[in-house]
Amino acid sequence: MSQAEAHPDDGTADDRLTPVLRPVRAGNGFEEALEQILQVVRLGLVPDGGRLPAERELAGRLGISRVTLREVLKVLQDEGLVESRRGRYGGTFVLAPRAGARGEDELRRRVESVDLEDVLRFREVLEVGAAGLCAAHGLPPASAARLREALARTHEAPLTEYRRHDTLLHLTLAELCGSPSLTAQYAAVRAQLNELLDCIPLLVRNLEHSQRQHVALVEAVLAGDAGGAREAMREHCAGTAALLRGFLA
CATH class of the missing domain: 1.20.120.530 (GntR ligand-binding domain-like)
Incomplete structure (x- = not known):
């Protein structure tokens, strides 16, 4: 089983993102997109090991280019909050810290x-x-x-x-x-x-x-x-x- 399939309760995960992900305002696209995806991670809307929506869908929801989105995801990856994987079951996966670990x-x-x-x-x-x-x-x-x-x-x-x-x-x-x-x-x-x-x-x-x-x-x-x-x-x-x-x- 792939990690993307490891959370059977996440069939409605994309629906759960609706209250958080919304089109950003012109002029602050990068910052507002970063804020919203950080909220997704910190709220646990995508669990540890779970996959974020595909780049095309995520960029569409946020109303930003895929270039801007990749810059946002690079920041999150540098912070150790997500990781990018290639291949059939690839994508961007959340690496949320475990509760109480810090x-x-x-x-x-x-x-x-x-x-x-x-x-x-x-x-x-x-x-x-x-x-x-x-x-x-x-x-x-x-x-x-x-x-x-x-x-x-x-x-x-x-x-x-x-x-x-x-x-x-x-x-x-x-x-x-x-x-x-x-x-x-x-x-x-x-x-x-x-x-x-x-x-x-x-x-x-x-x-x-x-x-x-x-x-x-x-x-x-x-x-x-x-x-x-x-x-x-x-x-x-x-x-x-x-x-x-x-x-x-």
Whole structure:
């Protein structure tokens, strides 16, 4: 089996890229394309070992030339985030770092370049708002099924894949709220958050607690309980914030 075929749950991977990949604005094509593909990697939308869309498709989605795209991919390859392979099963493959591999020193270094409290507050505003909107407006059957499936995948995920599926659950909820602007902003802030979370270990007790919160959140959304959904999400965001602050204390 090729590595490109090693992730059977990625049949809808290209659909998952839709909230992040969009045509860039004229004048900043290289920079904006780099930012968006970095988000794809940091959000885990393509898993470690998974293949990015073909150059023609990726350039088309971003509205850039294939020459510009190759310059972007060269930067990512130099940073050790992707690798290019030739042959029948060739393409550009993601080499995402494993969660917790970099440690607390790296976490502290990364925090120096961001306003952690701003990232955490903005994330909470977006996620609480998205949860409330989904519950208040109600989800059609197909959207409700997507949310249930995303939750189920977090239950089934092995420890090494948990954070990726956790991200996909939250991104699904943001996308289903019906505001593309909110979804794009959430993808950006979640990518920042994942850069920090990747530096700390996955704690089983914390994950069990997070899963209970996920279940309560999804149940509130599907029941149309906007207040309950907002409160469940607020509590969940507070837990992540406390975990990061704890490792920085």
